[in-house]
Each structure stands twice: as structure tokens, then as C-alpha cells.
Amino acid sequence: MRRIFTTLSGVLLALTIFAGNPGFGDRGYRISVMGEYSYNTTWSHHGNLDVQALLPFNPYFEMEAKIQFSTANVYTEVVQLRPKFTLPVGEMFLETDLMYRAVARNRVSDFTAGLGVGYRMDYVSVTLGLFARMMSDWGRSWYANETYVVEPFNVMYRIEAFCRPQNNPWNLSFCVSNVDDYQMERVWQPLFMANAYYDVVDHWRLNFGVQCKPTGMFHLDATFYGATFRTGFTYKF
Amino acid sequence: MIMQKKIYYIALALVLSACASKDSSLDIAGMFSSNGEPVDVRFKQSKAYNDSVDEIHLNVASDNYTVYVCTDSHITRKSHKNLDYFMAQYKAAESPKVAVHLGDLINAQQNFACADSILHFAGQTVADTIFVTPGNHDLYFKQWTEFRSFFKTGTYWFDTNNGDKKLDLFICLDSGDGTLGVDQMNWLRTLLADKAKEGYRRIIVFTHTHFWKLDNSQGHTSNYSMEETYELTALFAKHGVEFVWCGHQHARQSVIFKGVNYLVLDATKDEESGQSYMTVNMGESAIYHYHNYPK
Numbered sequence: 001m002r003r004i005f006t007t008l009s010g011v012l013l014a015l016t017i018f019a020g021n022p023g024f025g026d027r028g029y030r031i032s033v034m035g036e037y038s039y040n041t042t043w044s045h046h047g048n049l050d051v052q053a054l055l056p057f058n059p060y061f062e063m064e065a066k067i068q069f070s071t072a073n074v075y076t077e078v079v080q081l082r083p084k085f086t087l088p089v090g091e092m093f094l095e096t097d098l099m100y101r102a103v104a105r106n107r108v109s110d111f112t113a114g115l116g117v118g119y120r121m122d123y124v125s126v127t128l129g130l131f132a133r134m135m136s137d138w139g140r141s142w143y144a145n146e147t148y149v150v151e152p153f154n155v156m157y158r159i160e161a162f163c164r165p166q167n168n169p170w171n172l173s174f175c176v177s178n179v180d181d182y183q184m185e186r187v188w189q190p191l192f193m194a195n196a197y198y199d200v201v202d203h204w205r206l207n208f209g210v211q212c213k214p215t216g217m218f219h220l221d222a223t224f225y226g227a228t229f230r231t232g233f234t235y236k237f
Numbered sequence: 238m239i240m241q242k243k244i245y246y247i248a249l250a251l252v253l254s255a256c257a258s259k260d261s262s263l264d265i266a267g268m269f270s271s272n273g274e275p276v277d278v279r280f281k282q283s284k285a286y287n288d289s290v291d292e293i294h295l296n297v298a299s300d301n302y303t304v305y306v307c308t309d310s311h312i313t314r315k316s317h318k319n320l321d322y323f324m325a326q327y328k329a330a331e332s333p334k335v336a337v338h339l340g341d342l343i344n345a346q347q348n349f350a351c352a353d354s355i356l357h358f359a360g361q362t363v364a365d366t367i368f369v370t371p372g373n374h375d376l377y378f379k380q381w382t383e384f385r386s387f388f389k390t391g392t393y394w395f396d397t398n399n400g401d402k403k404l405d406l407f408i409c410l411d412s413g414d415g416t417l418g419v420d421q422m423n424w425l426r427t428l429l430a431d432k433a434k435e436g437y438r439r440i441i442v443f444t445h446t447h448f449w450k451l452d453n454s455q456g457h458t459s460n461y462s463m464e465e466t467y468e469l470t471a472l473f474a475k476h477g478v479e480f481v482w483c484g485h486q487h488a489r490q491s492v493i494f495k496g497v498n499y500l501v502l503d504a505t506k507d508e509e510s511g512q513s514y515m516t517v518n519m520g521e522s523a524i525y526h527y528h529n530y531p532k
Binding site: 041042043045103105106107108110117133137139148149150151152153154183185186188189211213214215216217218219220221222224225226 | 246273275276373376377385414415416417418419422446449450451452458459460461462463464465466467468470471492494495
């Protein structure tokens with residue numbers, strides 16, 4: 001046990017040493033456009049178009065705005081506000097997520113709001129927080145008492161490990177989380193992701209990502225549910 | 238140091254053997270990847286059975302009858318007091334009746350024979366029987382084969398009638414994987430579209446996995462993905478489903494969404510707080526009551 005503890009402590013110490021300079025490479029404004037092929041057992045094969053803008057107003061505050069159009073007839077808008085605090089080692093941030101998902105195919109609105117605390121170093125980023133969900137029926141009557149469902153407490157988590165420092169011209173990361181850019185799942189519904197980017201030239205970046213979504217993990221009989229493949233580019237101003 | 242290592246390995250061996258023992262309900266491998274038949278395979282087998290037998294039309298001989306509903310009995314050979322009580326109440330009831338179990342009938346391996354001796358399962362074609370849906374505990378440790386040997390099918394429908402008059406339609410779904418899978422979902426879409434035109438008094442869906450996470454009463458039990466939650470709730474609403482009965486979270490809950498009443502039941506498991514079962518008086522209105530088990 002002591003050996004395991006010593007090894008883990010050594011790895012963490014090494015990560016903090018390498019994380020001396022927080023320069024995470026997100027000091028400039030960016031806009032990204034990505035295409036996705038996605039499949040799940042409910043919506044079958046579908047494609048998504050993602051547009052994202054990163055707006056780092058100053059070293060202490062950034063905002064991200066994201067929108068997704070899906071051929072499954074689902075439209076998602078996300079705004080993230082992220083105050084940041086540079087520490088001697090790494091960076092701490094507050095993650096404020098507002099997501100609205102217009103599920104037109106089912107005439108349902110899914111609104112989620114979350115607040116989390118994150119800490120990132122060159123090789124690791126961790127976020128932990130809470131979010132609430134409100135699902136509402138588009139056809140609801142203002143006179144009915146069954147207009148919406150509120151799920152007030154959900155845990156959100158995200159653990160991502162990077163192969164290279166985050167300001168490197170290329171990177172590969174592996175992530176487990178119950179939230180991604182356009183969905184916030186319940187706590188017991190993890191998403192497994194691998195993401196990569198490559199800076200082709202100064203202003204242009206290529207992005208790749210793959211996601212696997214099982215269902216029934218944690219006290220159901222786990223099985224495959226869906227997968228998403230993503231590619232696109234980012235322009236860095 | 239050597240002694241410490243020995244203690245560590247002995248403790249590890251004990252933990253692993255406990256996980257693998259026949260009385261354990263912890264199927265660690267099944268938590269990450271189904272080690273039995275996945276839901277699409279189970280549905281094909283259920284459908285093949287359904288196609289080989291007659292449709293189930295229960296004549297309850299009255300417009301008013303009672304449905305007895307329980308869930309999550311998690312019985313073992315040593316612990317099945319509440320399920321015994323539920324079956325005794327059901328069998329003793331004089332009015333026309335139907336009984337439904339919403340899954341997790343057993344807790345772990347080799348308990349289906351015990352469950353059968355309590356349920357006196359006579360097949361799903363007579364009124365005085367119990368209709369069962371598989372829960373995750375009925376599927377762990379590759380138990381689907383054993384479940385089938387007793388209950389034959391995990392996805393089916395039956396209806397009740399009073400002579401020539403159609404009353405209520407009941408649809409049982411296999412949700413032990415947290416998804417219906419492709420084939421079962423398509424079957425459900427078609428079935429609801431067809432049956433909604435046949436003039437049933439009400440349509441009731443029953444299954445194991447619940448739909449909402451309203452509070453922390455569900456503990457560490459997962460439910461459907463959001464995509465499937467949107468889809469199923471819209472499908473039920475579109476075709477006029479009145480009730481969806483679920484178990485899994487061991488705590489009662491009532492949610493009305495898009496006009497559909499989602500009821501989650503307490504557990505029937507012995508030695509657990511808040512144990513109860515439900516009766517539903519099926520008349521022109523469906524009125525439900527919870528009944529606590531005796532302590």
C-alpha cells in the first residue's frame with residue numbers, strides 16, 4: 001500500500017513540477033466549426049454541426065458560447081462563464097454552465113444550469129460541481145399542474161488527462177465525464193472521450209474527437225448506447 | 238512487512254470471493270459491460286416466444302378490478318417475507334385481480350426456483366397469475382437464461398376485457414440495461430401506434446427502470462440516457478399512455494409529465510425502510526393506494 005501511495009504521490013508531484021507555467025494556450029479569441037457523425041440506439045444515425053466561440057476577455061475571465069444543430073432535430077445552445085485564478089501551480093476556475101436543449105423531435109425543452117470548481121495543470125484537468133435540470137413540455141397548458149419536471153441536484157464531474165502540456169502545438173487527451181459540450185447527463189451516466197488537436201499553422205488548428213456512451217453503468221446491466229466522431233477546425237485570432 | 242503483505246492478500250481474496258459468491262448481488266463485470274445477453278438479444282428471444290403462443294386476453298368479468306403491483310423484492314432463499322405477504326394478499330383478494338412485479342425479483346444467483354415457489358407461476362395466460370418484468374438483478378451473472386426458463390419472456394403485452402368489451406392494455410418492457418435497445422424501441426413504437434386505435438379504456442406501461450432523478454432517494458441507481466428519456470416520454474404522451482409503473486430506486490415517487498403519470502414504487506425487499514406495495518382500482522378512474530408491509 002505504501003508503495004502505491006508513494007508512486008501516486010510521485011506522479012502528482014511530477015505533474016505539478018511540469019505545470020510551472022500555466023500558459024494554457026487560451027489567451028486569444030477563437031472560433032471553431034466542427035462536424036459530427038453520431039449514433040445512438042434511440043436516434044439512430046445522425047449528424048451534428050457545432051459552432052463554438054471562446055472569448056477570453058482578460059486573464060481572469062473567459063466566456064464560451066456554443067451552438068449545435070443536429071439532423072436528429074435537436075438544437076442546443078450553451079453559454080459558459082469561467083472566472084479564472086492563476087495559482088503558483090496550475091489554475092483554478094469556476095465553471096458556470098447554462099445549457100438549453102430544444103428537443104424539437106419530442107417537443108421538449110431541457111434547460112440545465114451548473115456551477116463547478118475546476119483545477120487544471122499542464123497534464124490534468126479536473127472539474128467537480130452541481131447542476132439542476134428543468135424539462136418542460138412545449139405543449140404545456142399554463143393551467144395544468146404538470147407543466148415541467150425539475151431535477152434539482154445532479155453532480156457533474158470531468159477528469160481529463162493530457163499527453164502533452166496544454167499549450168503544446170498538438171495534444172491528445174482522455175476524459176471521463178457526465179457532461180460534454182452539448183449534453184449534461186445524470187451523474188451515473190458517464191461519457192468516455194478522447195480528444196486531439198494539431199496546430200497546422202499559427203492561426204489554424206485541426207480538432208478530432210471520439211466519444212463512447214454506454215448506458216446502464218452503475219446498477220443496471222451495462223451495454224453500449226452510442227458513439228460520436230467529431231472533426232473540425234479552429235481559427236485563433 | 239511480510240505479515241502485512243499476507244494480510245493484504247488474504248483480505249483481497251476474501252473481498253473478491255465475496256463478490257463472486259452465489260449470495261453476492263455485486264456483479265462487478267456486469268457493471269461495466271453486460272456479461273450476459275444484451276437487450277437486443279433478449280428482446281429477440283422474448284418476441285420469438287410471444288410469436289409462438291397465443292395473445293393474452295384476460296377476462297376479468299367486471300369493469301372494475303384490482304391490480305396488485307410490487308417491485309424490488311430482491312429475495313434470497315432466506316429472506317422473502319414481504320413477497321410472501323404480497324402474494325398472500327393478492328391470492329386472498331376476492332375481487333377480479335391481476336398482479337404485476339416490476340423487476341429485481343431476486344437478489345443474486347440461484348434464487349429463481351425460490352421465487353417460483355412463492356409466486357406459483359402458472360404462465361402468463363390466466364388471470365390468477367403474476368406478470369413479471371426483468372430487473373438488473375434478474376440479469377446479473379448471466380441469469381437471463383434462468384429468468385426465461387421460468388417466465389419465458391421479458392417484453393410482452395396483455396389486455397383485460399369484460400366479455401366482448403375491451404378494457405385496459407398493459408405493456409411490459411425490458412429496461413434492465415437502461416435502454417430499450419433498437420428493436421424493442423421500434424416494436425414499442427409500432428405496438429403503441431396500432432393499439433392506440435383500438436379503443437382501450439387506458440394504456441399502462443410497466444418496466445423496471447425509472448425515468449427521473451428528482452432527489453437523492455435513488456442513491457446510486459442509474460436510469461435512461463437523456464435521449465431515451467425525451468423519446469419515451471414523448472412516445473407515451475403521443476399515444477395516450479395513462480400510467481407508467483417503475484421500480485429500481487426503492488423509493489416511491491410520482492411525476493406527471495406530458496399528461497402521463499409516472500409512478501415509482503417502494504421496494505418489497507425485507508429489512509428495508511419504507512417497504513410497501515400498491516393496489517390500483519381499475520374502474521372508470523384508476524385510483525392507487527400504497528400499503529405498508531407488516532413489520
